[in-house]
Amino acid sequence: MPDAFPDASFQPAMLIPAVDMSPTAAAPDQHYAIPGIDNGRLFRAGYHVPRTLDSRYPVLRRKPVIAMSANATRAWQWVDLVMSEHAADLQALIEARAAAFTTRFPVLRRLSGGNEERAKVEVVQFQGHPAVCKTFRPGKEIFLHRELAAISALRDQVPEVPEVLAHGENWMIMPLYENSERFRRSRFGLLPLPAARQLIDVLERLYEAGWAHLDMRGNNVIFDERAGMKILDFEFARPYDSLPASFAESYDIRGAPESLLQELSSEILSNVTYASRIESLTGLSYESLRHDPTWQQHLKRMLFVPTRVVPRLVRRELGTRVRPALQHLRRSASLRLRRIVPDRLTRRAISELHTSKRPGKEPA
Incomplete structure (x- = not known):
C-alpha cells in the first residue's frame, strides 16, 4: 500500500x-x-x-x-x-x-451537533408535540440503562430531574426544554449568580438522595421558563455504595475514586471535580460560592474571566484548530521537500552532464 x-x-x-x-x-x-x-x-x-x-x-x-x-x-x-x-x-x-441508529420518529432538528460519541439528540415529533429523542449508538446501550435507572430513582425526589415520556431498546423520549433568556450564560460561559447557587443546591439534593451525577457541565443544565431548572444527561450517574460524610466530599465536588471512573468510562470521566467541571460555570471556587458574601462573589467573578477563562479559550483554540493544522502543513511541506529535492538534484546532474559534453568544456 x-x-x-x-x-x-x-x-x-x-x-x-x-x-x-x-x-x-x-x-x-x-x-x-x-x-x-x-x-x-x-x-x-x-x-x-x-x-x-x-x-x-x-x-x-x-x-x-x-x-x-x-x-x-x-x-x-x-x-x-x-x-x-x-x-x-x-x-x-x-x-x-x-x-x-436510525431515529424512530420524524426529526425536526438536531441538537447534539458533532458530539455524538454515545448518542445523538434530536427534536422529534412525538404524539403530536415536539419532544427530545435520544438515540444511542449500537453497543452504547449501557448508557441508556444507567440514565433510565437514575431518572427512575430520582424523579420523585428531585423535581429538577426530567421525566421520561417513553423509551425503547436504544432510545428514550423526554420533554423539550428551552433555555430562558433570563438565565442565559454569559459570552464567557458563566451562569447568572442565582442560577449558579441553584445548580449547587440541586447537586446537593442529588447527594442527599444517594446519587452522584458525575458529568455536570454547561450543556447539561437548562433553565426553562415554565419548568424551571432541569439537569440533563444521567448517563454516568451512580448511586453511592457508601455516602460520603458531607456534600463537600461528594463525587461531584471532590471527585470520584479512580476505580469507579475506570468502570464507568475512563476516557470521558478523567476528572470530575468541582474545580474541573463546575467552576467554569460559576466563576467561583466551591468555598467561595457557599460562604462568601454576594458583593465578594461578584468581584471574584469579574476577575475570573480575564485570569481564567480567556487563557483557557486561547489554549483550546491552539489545541483544537491551529496546532493540528500547523502540524499537518509541516508534514506536508516535509513531504513536498523530499519530493522536490531529488528532482532538483536530478535536473542539476543532467545539466552538468550536458555541460561536460560541450566541446572545449572539461567535466566539472
Missing part, C-alpha cells in the same frame, strides 16, 4: 476499518489542511489519537504509527486492496448498524 502512506517511514501492519455513524461537515481550515476530507471528526481524531498513543507509550513518541484515510472513498480503496474478500460483509455490517 505504498501510495496510501507516501510520507510514512513505516510499513502498515494492520488495517482498522472504522465507521462514523454521525459524521460532521469539515470546516474550511480542515479542508485546507487535509484536502478531500469528508468528516470533521477525522481531523480531531488525527490530532488526538497520536497524542494519546504518545502519552501511553513513550517509546513511540515522535514516531508515525498511524495513518488515516481522508475520506470514505479512500477508505474503501484500502479495504479493496487489503481485504476485498470481506468487503461485502463489512458493507452489510455498516448498513445494519446504520439502521439500528
Whole structure:
C-alpha cells in the first residue's frame, strides 16, 4: 500500500476499518489542511489519537504509527486492496448498524451537533408535540440503562430531574426544554449568580438522595421558563455504595475514586471535580460560592474571566484548530521537500552532464 502512506517511514501492519455513524461537515481550515476530507471528526481524531498513543507509550513518541484515510472513498480503496474478500460483509455490517441508529420518529432538528460519541439528540415529533429523542449508538446501550435507572430513582425526589415520556431498546423520549433568556450564560460561559447557587443546591439534593451525577457541565443544565431548572444527561450517574460524610466530599465536588471512573468510562470521566467541571460555570471556587458574601462573589467573578477563562479559550483554540493544522502543513511541506529535492538534484546532474559534453568544456 505504498501510495496510501507516501510520507510514512513505516510499513502498515494492520488495517482498522472504522465507521462514523454521525459524521460532521469539515470546516474550511480542515479542508485546507487535509484536502478531500469528508468528516470533521477525522481531523480531531488525527490530532488526538497520536497524542494519546504518545502519552501511553513513550517509546513511540515522535514516531508515525498511524495513518488515516481522508475520506470514505479512500477508505474503501484500502479495504479493496487489503481485504476485498470481506468487503461485502463489512458493507452489510455498516448498513445494519446504520439502521439500528436510525431515529424512530420524524426529526425536526438536531441538537447534539458533532458530539455524538454515545448518542445523538434530536427534536422529534412525538404524539403530536415536539419532544427530545435520544438515540444511542449500537453497543452504547449501557448508557441508556444507567440514565433510565437514575431518572427512575430520582424523579420523585428531585423535581429538577426530567421525566421520561417513553423509551425503547436504544432510545428514550423526554420533554423539550428551552433555555430562558433570563438565565442565559454569559459570552464567557458563566451562569447568572442565582442560577449558579441553584445548580449547587440541586447537586446537593442529588447527594442527599444517594446519587452522584458525575458529568455536570454547561450543556447539561437548562433553565426553562415554565419548568424551571432541569439537569440533563444521567448517563454516568451512580448511586453511592457508601455516602460520603458531607456534600463537600461528594463525587461531584471532590471527585470520584479512580476505580469507579475506570468502570464507568475512563476516557470521558478523567476528572470530575468541582474545580474541573463546575467552576467554569460559576466563576467561583466551591468555598467561595457557599460562604462568601454576594458583593465578594461578584468581584471574584469579574476577575475570573480575564485570569481564567480567556487563557483557557486561547489554549483550546491552539489545541483544537491551529496546532493540528500547523502540524499537518509541516508534514506536508516535509513531504513536498523530499519530493522536490531529488528532482532538483536530478535536473542539476543532467545539466552538468550536458555541460561536460560541450566541446572545449572539461567535466566539472
